[in-house]
Amino acid sequence: MNENPAVRRLADWDAERLRDLADAHETPTYILDLGRVRENAARLREAFPDADLAYAVKANTTNAVLETLEATGVDAECAAAGEVKRALDAGFDGERIRYTAVNPPDRDLDYISEVARAHDIVVTVGSEDSLDRMAERGFQGQLCVRVNPGVGAGHHAKVQTGAEPKFGVPYDRATAVVERAREVGDLVGIHAHAGSGISGDDLSAHEEFVARMGDLAREVGDLEFVAVGGGFGVPYHEDEPPLDLHAVAAATREALGDVSARMAIEPGRYFVADAGVLLATVNTVKETPETTVVGIDAGMTTLIRPALYDAYHAVRSLEPDVPRKRVVDVELAGPVCETADVLARDRPLPEPTRGDLLAIGNAGAYGYEMASNYNSRPRPAVVALDHGDDRLVARREDLTDLTRLEH
Ligand SMILES: *Cc1c(COP(=O)(O)O)cnc(C)c1O
Numbered sequence: 180m181n182e183n184p185a186v187r188r189l190a191d192w193d194a195e196r197l198r199d200l201a202d203a204h205e206t207p208t209y210i211l212d213l214g215r216v217r218e219n220a221a222r223l224r225e226a227f228p229d230a231d232l233a234y235a236v237k238a239n240t241t242n243a244v245l246e247t248l249e250a251t252g253v254d255a256e257c258a259a260a261g262e263v264k265r266a267l268d269a270g271f272d273g274e275r276i277r278y279t280a281v282n283p284p285d286r287d288l289d290y291i292s293e294v295a296r297a298h299d300i301v302v303t304v305g306s307e308d309s310l311d312r313m314a315e316r317g318f319q320g321q322l323c324v325r326v327n328p329g330v331g332a333g334h335h336a337k338v339q340t341g342a343e344p345k346f347g348v349p350y351d352r353a354t355a356v357v358e359r360a361r362e363v364g365d366l367v368g369i370h371a372h373a374g375s376g377i378s379g380d381d382l383s384a385h386e387e388f389v390a391r392m393g394d395l396a397r398e399v400g401d402l403e404f405v406a407v408g409g410g411f412g413v414p415y416h417e418d419e420p421p422l423d424l425h426a427v428a429a430a431t432r433e434a435l436g437d438v439s440a441r442m443a444i445e446p447g448r449y450f451v452a453d454a455g456v457l458l459a460t461v462n463t464v465k466e467t468p469e470t471t472v473v474g475i476d477a478g479m480t481t482l483i484r485p486a487l488y489d490a491y492h493a494v495r496s497l498e499p500d501v502p503r504k505r506v507v508d509v510e511l512a513g514p515v516c517e518t519a520d521v522l523a524r525d526r527p528l529p530e531p532t533r534g535d536l537l538a539i540g541n542a543g544a545y546g547y548e549m550a551s552n553y554n555s556r557p558r559p560a561v562v563a564l565d566h567g568d569d570r571l572v573a574r575r576e577d578l579t580d581l582t583r584l585e586h
Pocket residue numbers: 235237238256258279372374375376408409410411445446447448449
């Protein structure tokens with residue numbers, strides 16, 4: 180038996196354990212298996228032994244995940260001042276933190292220039308303005324330039340960053356900005372992130388983008404690292420094969436070509452997606468002329484990916500009598516008054532009844548992280564599994580939490 184399989188499917192989770200957790204913690208609740216997070220880190224490390232490996236923390240910034248990954252030795256890739264603060268609080272040394280600015284508010288840069296000085300954080304700038312603004316704050320530390328490679332990749336237009344002008348300095352301006360950065364501080368790297376969702380069939384776009392970074396690295400010379408982003412896909416569909424990490428690693432190295440700088444990668448979702456499931460309870464079953472609507476207590480404020488990216492998440496009934504039930508096509512709808520608040524359409528499920536417990540798969544990345552209070556919905560709880568134990572790592576919000584910031 181493979182002790183660290185390339186993917187953990189929703190079907191692999193122990194239904195009885197999940198039912199016990201739902202009994203103990205109610206729903207909606209995210210379950211996060213920290214052991215699986217470690218396994219994902221180990222497979223990445225094994226496939227990319229010679230690369231700088233960072234976790235793009237925005238996929239899941241709960242302290243439990245950050246502390247777990249800190250202990251595995253990976254670095255932290257942060258996209259906002261708040262993420263840098265969380266990484267420092269979780270125990271990452273400054274030398275292991277990279278901050279990548281995307282149109283950073285002044286307040287972010289004030290904080291970053293303070294902590295970057297004290298902790299030796301690498302600051303990645305994605306525009307000449309960001310460079311000037313760091314220089315204005317007297318920053319002379321380690322810098323990296325984010326480049327827009329002009330090649331996008333990803334499972335949905337909304338996650339393709341490589342060709343979106345918002346991200347990075349235009350490729351043909353990169354050399355000039357690198358030179359400028361060398362005047363301001365210590366230029367240590369160049370960076371690009373093409374988007375999210377590198378899959379087995381998608382490697383040509385990935386290779387094209389990495390090759391452009393290799394060309395640029397040779398042109399500007401004298402770098403410590405070339406960061407080629409994250410975006411390592413996970414199989415959200417049950418029948419999708421897992422990513423062949425060794426093939427991605429080989430293709431990436433090959434495409435980068437001969438550079439003296441180290442290669443740096445920064446996956447986010449790959450570390451955490453299949454380590455998480457979302458538990459939800461059926462509260463309404465309604466026959467309509469179009470479909471059977473199954474209302475549940477989790478919606479777009481709990482897991483927004485279906486509404487935001489038309490994302491697919493596997494759904495499984497955790498009821499013990501599932502084998503005896505007939506399968507029907509359902510629409511799985513949340514409690515929010517928005518048409519987009521549908522977690523799945525035309526989904527075959529063992530005929531749900533009120534009170535049934537459901538699990539939604541691959542919910543460890545961009546799930547809890549994107550949860551909101553829209554419709555004055557309290558955010559869900561998060562329970563971490565570790566070494567056979569479970570512990571509440573984020574409590575469920577209650578109704579009084581909703582107004583706590585208001586005067
Ligand atoms: C979001 C992000 C990543 C991680 O993307 P995943 O799809 O979660 O791997 C990596 N780098 C940057 C700059 C990002 O913004």
